[in-house]
Amino acid sequence: MTTEASDGVSRPTLADVAAAAGVSPSTASLAFSGAGPVSEATRERVHAAAQKLNYAGPDPRAQSLRRGRSGIVGVVMEDRLRDAFRDPMNIAMLDGLADETGTAGVGLLLLTETGDASVSIASAPMDAVVLIGCSTSLAESVAILRQRGLPIVAVEAEELSGVVPIGLENREGSAVIARHLLQLGHTRIGVVTLPIERPHRAMRLSRDWRQTATSEVTIQRLLGVQDVYESFDGFVASTSSIDAGIEAGLALLRDPASRPTGILAQSDLLAVGVLRAAEQLGLAVPDELSVAGFDGARIDSGYDLTTMVQPAVQKGRAAGRAINAMLAGEEPEPVTFTVVFHRGNTTGEAKP
Amino acid sequence: MTTEASDGVSRPTLADVAAAAGVSPSTASLAFSGAGPVSEATRERVHAAAQKLNYAGPDPRAQSLRRGRSGIVGVVMEDRLRDAFRDPMNIAMLDGLADETGTAGVGLLLLTETGDASVSIASAPMDAVVLIGCSTSLAESVAILRQRGLPIVAVEAEELSGVVPIGLENREGSAVIARHLLQLGHTRIGVVTLPIERPHRAMRLSRDWRQTATSEVTIQRLLGVQDVYESFDGFVASTSSIDAGIEAGLALLRDPASRPTGILAQSDLLAVGVLRAAEQLGLAVPDELSVAGFDGARIDSGYDLTTMVQPAVQKGRAAGRAINAMLAGEEPEPVTFTVVFHRGNTTGEAKP
DNA sequence: AAATGTACTCGAATCGATTCGATCGATTCG
DNA sequence: CGAATCGATCGAATCGATTCGAGTACATTT
Numbered sequence: 001m002t003t004e005a006s007d008g009v010s011r012p013t014l015a016d017v018a019a020a021a022g023v024s025p026s027t028a029s030l031a032f033s034g035a036g037p038v039s040e041a042t043r044e045r046v047h048a049a050a051q052k053l054n055y056a057g058p059d060p061r062a063q064s065l066r067r068g069r070s071g072i073v074g075v076v077m078e079d080r081l082r083d084a085f086r087d088p089m090n091i092a093m094l095d096g097l098a099d100e101t102g103t104a105g106v107g108l109l110l111l112t113e114t115g116d117a118s119v120s121i122a123s124a125p126m127d128a129v130v131l132i133g134c135s136t137s138l139a140e141s142v143a144i145l146r147q148r149g150l151p152i153v154a155v156e157a158e159e160l161s162g163v164v165p166i167g168l169e170n171r172e173g174s175a176v177i178a179r180h181l182l183q184l185g186h187t188r189i190g191v192v193t194l195p196i197e198r199p200h201r202a203m204r205l206s207r208d209w210r211q212t213a214t215s216e217v218t219i220q221r222l223l224g225v226q227d228v229y230e231s232f233d234g235f236v237a238s239t240s241s242i243d244a245g246i247e248a249g250l251a252l253l254r255d256p257a258s259r260p261t262g263i264l265a266q267s268d269l270l271a272v273g274v275l276r277a278a279e280q281l282g283l284a285v286p287d288e289l290s291v292a293g294f295d296g297a298r299i300d301s302g303y304d305l306t307t308m309v310q311p312a313v314q315k316g317r318a319a320g321r322a323i324n325a326m327l328a329g330e331e332p333e334p335v336t337f338t339v340v341f342h343r344g345n346t347t348g349e350a351k352p
Numbered sequence: 353m354t355t356e357a358s359d360g361v362s363r364p365t366l367a368d369v370a371a372a373a374g375v376s377p378s379t380a381s382l383a384f385s386g387a388g389p390v391s392e393a394t395r396e397r398v399h400a401a402a403q404k405l406n407y408a409g410p411d412p413r414a415q416s417l418r419r420g421r422s423g424i425v426g427v428v429m430e431d432r433l434r435d436a437f438r439d440p441m442n443i444a445m446l447d448g449l450a451d452e453t454g455t456a457g458v459g460l461l462l463l464t465e466t467g468d469a470s471v472s473i474a475s476a477p478m479d480a481v482v483l484i485g486c487s488t489s490l491a492e493s494v495a496i497l498r499q500r501g502l503p504i505v506a507v508e509a510e511e512l513s514g515v516v517p518i519g520l521e522n523r524e525g526s527a528v529i530a531r532h533l534l535q536l537g538h539t540r541i542g543v544v545t546l547p548i549e550r551p552h553r554a555m556r557l558s559r560d561w562r563q564t565a566t567s568e569v570t571i572q573r574l575l576g577v578q579d580v581y582e583s584f585d586g587f588v589a590s591t592s593s594i595d596a597g598i599e600a601g602l603a604l605l606r607d608p609a610s611r612p613t614g615i616l617a618q619s620d621l622l623a624v625g626v627l628r629a630a631e632q633l634g635l636a637v638p639d640e641l642s643v644a645g646f647d648g649a650r651i652d653s654g655y656d657l658t659t660m661v662q663p664a665v666q667k668g669r670a671a672g673r674a675i676n677a678m679l680a681g682e683e684p685e686p687v688t689f690t691v692v693f694h695r696g697n698t699t700g701e702a703k704p
Numbered sequence: 705a706a707a708t709g710t711a712c713t714c715g716a717a718t719c720g721a722t723t724c725g726a727t728c729g730a731t732t733c734g
Numbered sequence: 735c736g737a738a739t740c741g742a743t744c745g746a747a748t749c750g751a752t753t754c755g756a757g758t759a760c761a762t763t764t
Binding site (some may be wrong): 375376377378379382389390391394414416417418419420471 | 710711712713714715716718719720721
């Protein structure tokens with residue numbers, strides 16, 4: 001029993017339309033999709049019938065089953081969307097991603113990696129997945145997705161077989177900016193890192209951070225600093241935000257005895273927070289303290305922040321293109337982007 | 353012909369698993385979903401078979417067809433994600449929304465109103481839709497969605513039958529803050545509005561803005577000002593951002609002759625932009641110029657902005673709850689939120 | 705031992721559309 | 735005039751899972 005007038009709830013189906021138009025369902029389908037030869041007359045008849053029945057078009061659920069495609073790409077982000085969206089880099093990426101996938105007629109499904117929400121990773125109707133800033137259970141997630149046979153693109157993640165990487169020269173870039181500070185004569189520096197392990201919480205960076213670190217971006221950027229500085233103080237921010245930067249800045253700068261003369265922040269938001277902290281403590285930038293960021297987010301802070309500029313939108317676009325290629329059955333191209341040093345007015349020579 | 357070893361691409365289906373376990377597909381389904389009585393022995397046998405075949409679980413596409421549910425809620429936002437995500441209010445809402453829908457195991461699909469792509473309002477496989485900050489073709493979009501029989505929740509939109517509204521006291525709140533300026537003695541004020549019509553572009557607010565305005569939020573907030581001030585200068589920002597606020601601020605403040613003594617911005621981001629513009633022009637706030645915002649976004653600006661605080665996360669949550677209710681077959685509850693006045697240090701008495 | 709009940713398991717229909725091969729009538733060509 | 739061709743349409747299989755009613759085997763009750 002298909003749709004009846006008495007049934008106020010259920011919508012008409014293509015079969016109903018076909019019946020009303022006096023053609024077979026197959027013909028009605030052809031008439032709608034435009035694929036295949038259909039006479040103008042029948043086409044109109046079918047559309048008229050559809051109109052009359054208030055048919056809203058082919059059910060996307062049925063289509064996706066039949067076609068084996070849902071037209072949806074999953075975007076897996078950090079636990080809390082709030083945190084993920086706070087970072088302008090993520091937004092820029094998402095924008096680039098949406099641009100590319102959008103033209104291919106593909107929508108973006110927001111997913112988070114939280115513990116039992118792996119349910120969603122395991123069961124969302126998607127054709128491919130982009131992993132962004134995922135750290136924790138990357139391997140787990142990838143395992144599930146791989147089992148589902150879904151194409152996977154990971155942005156700035158560790159190398160994993162079967163996963164198309166979109167890379168960024170995090171280590172190299174970080175080393176460049178560290179070298180910048182070194183050349184300015186800074187011997188004692190502090191590093192404000194992005195979250196490094198699960199759960200995210202603010203804390204001093206421990207000596208053996210390498211043991212428990214799970215966030216690839218944080219790790220690479222720290223390694224970059226290590227390539228230049230043998231030792232340094234570090235503080236792990238709970239998230240990439242100005243507030244978290246203030247907290248970190250205060251923690252590193254509060255004690256005049258152990259105060260570094262330069263601070264490298266792993267994101268511009270954190271760097272701006274450090275600038276605010278310096279302000280609160282009455283430290284002049286760059287005269288008494290040099291501050292550098294990472295991202296090139298152009299945050300309005302009253303300063304021209306020294307930072308490494310990354311092409312976030314490009315990253316998103318590249319991810320989108322990789323997805324599109326894979327969905328088209330082509331071979332995707334792994335890409336690695338470079339970061340560009342920007343000398344602002346927040347770094348200067350170390351004064352003894 | 354179902355999955356075969358020779359076919360490296362196609363994944364095993366539940367039928368394959370059932371066959372391998374020596375049970376019927378129906379039993380295998382029961383074993384997986386947990387619904388219905390299945391002996392422990394068969395359950396294990398089925399799961400073992402699934403394990404051996406590397407079965408990734410029921411195909412969500414098939415499930416959604418059968419169940420008539422996809423577990424996806426569409427979120428319709430402005431044209432450009434970049435713009436939509438720039439506004440902290442949108443993000444907060446999205447966060448609240450994700451919180452509520454997430455617990456119901458529902459994912460969020462990002463959609464824009466322009467999508468002529470195949471996955472658009474008309475054809476995305478979703479169970480319900482939330483309209484956020486949609487202005488342009490709201491009626492059109494709603495018509496399409498209604499034809500599809502989808503539950504619709506609209507945040508801060510005009511009343512439309514069959515659409516569950518989540519409201520905010522935009523007009524009242526705007527009037528409150530306008531009255532605040534009036535009581536401080538400001539007689540000549542300027543208003544910086546959010547985008548008001550399509551396409552979004554920066555421009556002076558015309559006298560007959562009412563004729564072409566399509567953005568409900570902008571309209572209501574303007575009406576609120578009109579409830580207090582008979583006339584005022586206005587500038588329409590191209591988007592809700594600090595940069596757009598600077599542009600608007602400069603436009604309204606540049607000419608000393610016609611310079612207002614107080615400016616009402618329709619968002620905190622815009623207000624911060626105005627503060628920057630005032631800075632550039634050498635105007636002291638609040639001594640020479642009063643600035644007020646709307647949102648309560650707590651943007652770091654060096655000031656404590658006078659503004660109307662709105663519960664953005666709550667709005668998102670309410671939208672999520674309404675969606676959940678409708679998906680559960682219950683009656684959703686329309687909600688209207690109030691805004692709270694916050695007196696900061698950016699508004700002061702008008703000096704003659 | 706028959707009857708009633710319980711605990712599983714199975715067959716078959718169904719969700720709504722797409723698509724391939726077959727059919728059928730009409731036109732064109734040899 | 736018969737055959738080949740072509741366009742339009744139809745039938746039936748298929749996508750992969752869920753679900754309801756029916757059936758089977760075994761345990762319990764009287």
